[in-house]
Amino acid sequence: MKKAGYKKKIIAACEQAGTYRPFFDEPINQLAEIMExxxxxxxxxxxxxxxxxxxxxxxxxxxxxxxxxxxxxxxxTKTALSYWRDLGLTPSGLKKIDEKSMKQKKKSVLAEALNGF
Incomplete structure (x- = not known):
């Protein structure tokens, strides 16, 4: 498979996992090249x-x-695995991304007060 084919498969996997972001395109390109x-x-x-x-x-x-x-x-293979992990396409990588996105951001006292209005 050529680089373009791998890129499509990687993007589809990221979208399915819910981890695709446009700013991941360069690492995805690099991973596609490594896979080729x-x-x-x-x-x-x-x-x-x-x-x-x-x-x-x-x-x-x-x-x-x-x-x-x-x-x-x-x-x-080891290099590709690190990219897969960083893109959230392994169980540990997805867990790490999910934990970061699931943590609630602290709201300031001022923001809390403004929400009351």
Whole structure:
């Protein structure tokens, strides 16, 4: 999926969760780009055999290492998760946003007095 497709899906998810705000468009763009990169990395990882450990040649011989493609996927996934959380699209992220919006703002004594009129 391309960045534009991810952007539409993210905005729809935010709207469904009730967390979409126009000023979230830039983080949404960034998340859509991260998701596109992650998908590309995942395709490459699968194309190369989906091996989580590969052998790396060194002067002393071959040594097993974590596949760099898998490391990239892990990194992009963690980054995307932080964006999802900040947009209120995870249970903890939504709870945090809801708690902030549910807290009543303190009214000043003057505002209380003016409401009485």
């Amino acid at each position: 990169l992650r998908e590309t990395a995942m395709k490459q990882f699968k194309k190369s055999g989906s091996k989580s450990v590969i052998m790396k040649s060194t002067p002393a011989g071959a040594v097993p290492i974590k596949n760099p493609e898998l490391s990239l996927i892990d990194s992009l």
